[in-house]
Amino acid sequence: MYEVGHWINGKRVAGSSGRTADVYNPHTGEVQGRVALASKAELDAAVADAARAQVAWGATNPQKRGRVMMALVGLINRDMDKMAEVLSREHGKTIPDAKGDIQRGLEVIEYCIGAPQMLKGEFTDSAGPGIDMYSMRQPLGVVAGITPFNFPAMIPLWKMGPALAAGNAMILKPSERDPSVPLMLAELCKEAGLPDGVLQVVNGDKESVDAILDNPTIQAVGFVGSTPIAHYIYSRAAANGKRSQCFGGAKNHMIIMPDADLDQAADALVGAGYGAAGERCMAISVAVPVGDKTADALIEKLVPRIEKLKVGPYTAGNDVDYGPVVTAAAKANILRLVNRGVEQGAKLVVDGRNFSLQGYENGFFVGPHLFDHVTPDMDIYRTEIFGPVLSTVRAKTYEDALKLAMDHEYGNGTAIFTRDGDTARDFANRVNVGMVGINVPIPVPLAYHTFGGWKKSGFGDLNQHGPDAFRFYTRTKTVTSRWPSGIKEGSAFNFKAMD
Structure with a gap:
């Protein structure tokens, strides 16, 4: 019997709520572990720490953030067999399928190595007399990912990769049914050079989800799961002024x-x-x-x-x-x-x-x-x-x-x-x-295209991975700049003067 806690400020910690959930071995039907279920107070504390850590991470230049992604790719490949075994034991997948789960997440991390390219803004020289215009893509701050049991490696990587590469801090709330692999990924992020507190893994149930949706510091929420829950999260996030991308069921x-x-x-x-x-x-x-x-x-x-x-x-x-x-x-x-x-x-x-x-x-x-x-x-x-x-x-x-x-x-x-x-x-x-x-039965796009369903399979304007992910995890700031050579008689700065 093993215990699964949380990943807070760069280390594994036990839960303090006193609530736990059983982790089953699907092959035998036996309980093999227990996972801590965070309280609202625990979630809010993790968010506060993430917000403090994000300031320096957001100011880190994109090349350095991309290098962390590059290091993470090597570490995931190194530990592929170990993670696949743990994933199979908790989820039930075969080992080849578990490795496929990890690999499709890894491909998104590879894409995120190119964060400097994805985060470039636009520039217009001489938009008016002596006036230049340019835009910047800046991180949102603290964001959250709520991920499902059926892909305990792939979907967390789809969420954390673009979010972190764009300069955000992330609160990851994985499924309580198979919680071990997300914690292993967090350990690898630290080994790759991610600063403590930038990625917080908080295990939990509905109490944690609602705390994420209601916490005013969290600016965006990504979710994958059933359609009723996707709609619930989308609606509550919108009511609280958060961005959301919520993906639900399928047929x-x-x-x-x-x-x-x-x-x-x-x-x-x-x-x-x-x-x-x-x-x-x-x-x-x-x-x-x-x-x-x-x-x-x-x-x-x-x-x-x-x-x-x-x-x-x-x-x-x-x-x-x-x-x-x-x-x-x-x-x-x-x-x-x-x-x-x-x-x-x-x-x-x-x-x-x-x-x-x-x-x-x-x-x-x-x-x-x-x-x-x-x-x-x-x-x-x-x-x-x-x-x-x-x-x-x-x-x-x-x-x-x-x-x-x-x-x-x-x-x-x-x-x-x-x-x-x-x-x-x-x-x-x-x-x-x-x-x-x-003539392709499972048309899952590669990492440099975007993934997302229509109708009741998806709620929100932007999809997962690809360019959409960087758009979702950043906001655009547009700057109009003028550097006059000197004060001239009759000079003016208004819309007409820019024509």
């Missing part, structure tokens, strides 16, 4: 056209639908084959692939395709929705409800499920299941398939598989979804 459609390579499409669906036990906001959870002939052929190819999936503990290494879901409650909710799908008339082609793993009977393992003949009014179509469940909704035409993706309340990611360039181009232009894949 990602993959359209399979009659001309698609069905073997390629089937392989893509299996990887995108069942990888990480479906606990990805970019997972493909709805397959939309166009035409019954396409649908029948696709199902025929999917079934043997799904039935061969290996579900097991991360300790089995590369012999496992995915591991358990994160909690017993998550498992129960997935199976409840599967049963609801059967009750509402969907055809359960692959049934994983009775899956059990010898020696791990109390773990949170869920077998793979495949539904066919799902309709848009069913709960399994409307709800984000966040588990290894793929629903097939048959469309008669391309326009019907496109309408399904466009009418759904979520707009995070989508994909189309086709050999026809005109169809692909039309789909990319018309679909009202934030991230689009063409």
